[in-house]
Amino acid sequence: MGRDARLILGSRSLRMLGVGVMVVTLPLYLARVGLSALEVGSVLTCGMAGGAVATLAFGRAAGVLGRRTALKIAALAPAIGAVLILTQSGVALLALAAFIGGVSASGQDVGPPQALEQAAIADLLGPGARRFAWYGLAGSLSLAVGSLLAGAVAAASQGRGTGPYLPLITLYAATSLAACGLYAFLGTAVESDAAGPAKMRIRSPLGPSRRRVRELAALYSLDAMAGGVGAQSLVAYYFHVRFGLQLDVLGPLLFLANLAAAGSQLVAATLAERFGLLRTMVFTHLPSDVLLALVPLMPWWPLAAALLVSRQSISQMDVPTRQAYTMAMVTPAERTATASATGAARTVGAAVGPVFGGSLVMGVLPGLNLLVAGAVKAAYDLALYRRFKSVPLGHPGSAVVMEVPEPTPGRPGTETGP
Numbered sequence: 001m002g003r004d005a006r007l008i009l010g011s012r013s014l015r016m017l018g019v020g021v022m023v024v025t026l027p028l029y030l031a032r033v034g035l036s037a038l039e040v041g042s043v044l045t046c047g048m049a050g051g052a053v054a055t056l057a058f059g060r061a062a063g064v065l066g067r068r069t070a071l072k073i074a075a076l077a078p079a080i081g082a083v084l085i086l087t088q089s090g091v092a093l094l095a096l097a098a099f100i101g102g103v104s105a106s107g108q109d110v111g112p113p114q115a116l117e118q119a120a121i122a123d124l125l126g127p128g129a130r131r132f133a134w135y136g137l138a139g140s141l142s143l144a145v146g147s148l149l150a151g152a153v154a155a156a157s158q159g160r161g162t163g164p165y166l167p168l169i170t171l172y173a174a175t176s177l178a179a180c181g182l183y184a185f186l187g188t189a190v191e192s193d194a195a196g197p198a199k200m201r202i203r204s205p206l207g208p209s210r211r212r213v214r215e216l217a218a219l220y221s222l223d224a225m226a227g228g229v230g231a232q233s234l235v236a237y238y239f240h241v242r243f244g245l246q247l248d249v250l251g252p253l254l255f256l257a258n259l260a261a262a263g264s265q266l267v268a269a270t271l272a273e274r275f276g277l278l279r280t281m282v283f284t285h286l287p288s289d290v291l292l293a294l295v296p297l298m299p300w301w302p303l304a305a306a307l308l309v310s311r312q313s314i315s316q317m318d319v320p321t322r323q324a325y326t327m328a329m330v331t332p333a334e335r336t337a338t339a340s341a342t343g344a345a346r347t348v349g350a351a352v353g354p355v356f357g358g359s360l361v362m363g364v365l366p367g368l369n370l371l372v373a374g375a376v377k378a379a380y381d382l383a384l385y386r387r388f389k390s391v392p393l394g395h396p397g398s399a400v401v402m403e404v405p406e407p408t409p410g411r412p413g414t415e416t417g418p
Contacts, residue, residue, distance in 0.1 A: 018172040023236070025150050027237040028237070047098030047351075129325075136316065149171075238296070257312040278325060293374030296368065297371075
């Protein structure tokens with residue numbers, strides 16, 4: 001793995017450390033300053049919407065500015081948003097602050113850096129699932145550590161008269177600034193698919209794969225909307241209002257959940273080599289949908305927590321396979337535009353979810369949002385498989401076999417056409 005790839009993994013780890021801190025801290029902070037469940041969901045929605053807008057904007061700007069410059073500028077937004085969250089009050093101003101910062105409520109990486117990093121990883125290392133598994137592993141481990149750190153800081157602040165929110169939200173800002181510093185050391189190799197006249201890149205970012213990308217983006221948006229309804233921030237909020245759990249317990253709980261998710265990333269790459277990207281995406285995701293829907297039916301928090309951790313142990317297997325599948329579906333020149341388009345679509349979908357999820361957290365059935373999220377995710381999995389099960393992997397005109405994305409010499413069914 002080259003120097004630029006290691007820098008990208010390092011920057012992702014730093015950013016996801018901050019996300020892990022913020023995903024458990026922000027909803028409790030918003031409740032602490034007096035926001036209702038619906039208002040908490042609305043602020044989280046605005047944060048995700050900001051990430052979607054920025055992803056589209058920087059995906060296009062990268063064609064003129066270059067990926068390195070775009071990454072450095074984009075990494076500053078979360079730090080600005082964090083400062084505004086700490087200095088503003090009232091739901092409108094807090095929502096604006098979250099929008100500017102592109103704050104992730106889902107526990108997933110949203111915003112421009114992820115899309116630009118994915119395109120760069122595909123150019124540097126190739127679009128195989130194992131490359132994205134390491135990328136996903138770095139993020140999931142950092143996400144888990146961030147949640148654990150939030151719980152540790154909360155536990156340490158008990159009895160001292162100082163709340164944990166100021167240092168934790170400040171840490172979130174610091175991780176973004178540190179990631180920005182790493183981007184400054186990236187080399188020119190990360191710009192490899194950005195060659196060509198700037199005007200053409202802006203006007204025609206997608207070529208022969210346009211239709212497929214739009215279809216994938218629409219389906220990914222549906223999945224992300226369900227993810228937003230059951231976002232990790234709302235999971236933390238549900239455990240807080242339903243069982244009375246505080247940060248000192250919620251942090252370690254989400255640490256275990258995200259640690260389980262981290263380990264599944266490499267397993268996903270192995271399964272993809274055996275069964276194919278699409279089958280791995282769908283048939284590991286469906287059982288996790290059922291487990292998510294069962295969480296609100298548990299009468300005691302240890303049982304609900306056990307289901308949540310079990311669900312996370314398989315729910316993220318579709319992440320590296322989805323990223324690899326998307327990058328392998330298009331030509332190299334379309335990777336930045338594709339990653340930005342699908343990333344923005346996912347973030348838009350995820351942005352819609354929290355406001356509905358927040359209204360359902362304590363509805364007729366506490367945690368109804370998790371049951372709804374599981375049902376919609378299952379519908380997405382079935383629709384994705386039905387639409388693409390017969391579509392060959394690769395851009396139009398390619399003869400790459402979809403079910404085995406990384407051919408192994410001598411293995412049946414792995415040949416590619418001329």
